[in-house]
Amino acid sequence: MVSRVIPVDTFDLVIFGGTGDLARRKILPGLYVRFLAGQIPEDARIVGAARSEFDDDGYRSFVSESIAEFVAKSKQDKTAISEFLKCIHYVPIDALGKGGWPDLAKLMRLDTIRAFYLSVGPRLFGPLAERLHAHGIANDKSRIVVEKPFGRDLKSACALNAVLAESFEEHQIYRIDHYLGKETVQNLMAVRFGNILFEPLWNSQYVDHIQITVAETVGVGGRGGYYDKSGAMRDMVQNHMMQLLCLIAMEPPSTFEPDAVRDEKLKVIRALDPVESHEIVRGQYLEGENGASYQIEAENPDSHAESFIALRTHISNWRWNGTPIYLRTGKRLRARVSEIAVVFKDPPHSIFGPQEGRRGNVLVIRLQPDEGMNLRVTIKEPGPGGMRLIEVPLDMSFAEALGNDGDDIPDAYERLIMDVIRGNQTLFMRGDEVEAAWAWTDPIIAAWEDRHDKPKPYDPGSSGPEDSLMLLHRDGRRWREIR
Ligand code: BG6
DSSP states (O other): OOOOOOOOOOEEEEEETTTSHHIIIIIHHHHHHHHHTTOSOTTOEEEEEESSOOOHHHHHHHHHHHHHHHSOGGGOOHHHHHHHHTTEEEEEOOTTSSTTHHHHHHHOOTTSEEEEEEOSOGGGHHHHHHHHHHTTOOOTTOEEEEOSOOOSSHHHHHHHHHHHHHHSOGGGEEEOOGGGGSHHHHHHHHHHHSOTTTGGGOSTTTEEEEEEEEEOSOOOGGGHHHHHTTHHIIIIIIIIIHHHHHHHHSOOOSSSOHHHHHHHHHHHHHTBOOOOGGGEEEEEEOOBTTBOOHHHHTTOTTOOOOSEEEEEEOBOSTTTTTOOEEEEEESSBSSOEEEEEEEEOOOSSOTTOOOTTOOOOEEEEEEESSOEEEEEEEEEOSSSSSOOEEEEEEEEEHHHHHTOOGGGSOOHHHHHHHHHHHTOOTTSBOHHHHHHHHHHHHHHHHHHHHTTOOOEEEOTTBSSOHHHHHHHHTTTOOOOOOO
């Protein structure tokens, strides 16, 4: 199926941190792919801004190398690349001083959408926002995009919000959580609110529990320095998993307008119960055949940061009262899989008598890899000799159903950057959402710090520490296998 591309209006996009890793791996390749698809007009300007002393041509070589490395070969089209490179400019800039700002101002066109992507550490958010205004580069119609981590606790997140608010209105601020740009994550809303089938069952009367798993096979690698100050709770749970939880649990918004959606997400976060220490298991990977231990990679032999976390939480509202939600994420696990499983209750009465080993309906939404949905249903085992029931999957791979291959599923960044240009904030976090998520996270982290909690070791290639299995066993449930 050929996807419909609606071109955006022309724009000037400045990428601060334009020579950084995120720009190289995601932002620039993503922009090229949108250009190739015909979504970006030929007169758009994409301006790299960083400390390095590149000129336009030097930066164009940087961009073309990043395309060669990070764009699928099937999409590397020589003519399109050379056309795209004409949109590329570069300005060496001193984020904390005066250098480069007048040059940047000169590049901006009147009456053109202006977007500023701050792909830099949060300590530069304030100085950059302030200089954009001082040099007349930002105006009322400009948009500013900021990357995670958005703070490391409630206090720092409030401070960042305050600093941005000095120069930009909330409707101009785009806080990125790249999970929201994933095609299947958006599909959560389409599946829930575009079908009548699921919504009547989507509550604690019918749903026994929900499991959200984001398992990775990679370790922290070269990111140990950052990761060791974050751990999985700050790196994954406070943001990505929280967003998944919101989309799966929120009430139907009355429209798909940004604030209607974000209001509902906020209500979910605010209704989350505090998590008690016995409801959390933290882990840290040991050395294995394919790599060093977490502590070696993080270069911190005494590290207490968790590379794995599993927890149980509840949403205290009418819809979800009594339905536990289990979250689990970790690095160096058995397989790379992100999925949400909605596990339904058994029918109230079995007309077939007791059936050994039978399990109920489960709706699994696979976010990656192999995006798709799978519904486990009960049928009769074929053959004579009585009514024996078995479960079979009703399996739907989105790629198969839509007749495209994996390359056609746009990367999260492609979608999100186009939304910035269109001025659509639906898939971006509002300031109060981020603060509410930290308000829930902070006491959990503070409790570990108070009791000097140490993560449990686990073998790489496993499903995490044994204790995480107990978290569900105690409730008479079990995790889905990571595979
Ligand atoms: C990032 C985290 O935000 O998300 C990483 O900092 C993590 O630690 C990554 O590996 C996972 O993203 P994805 O898109 O690969 O699931």
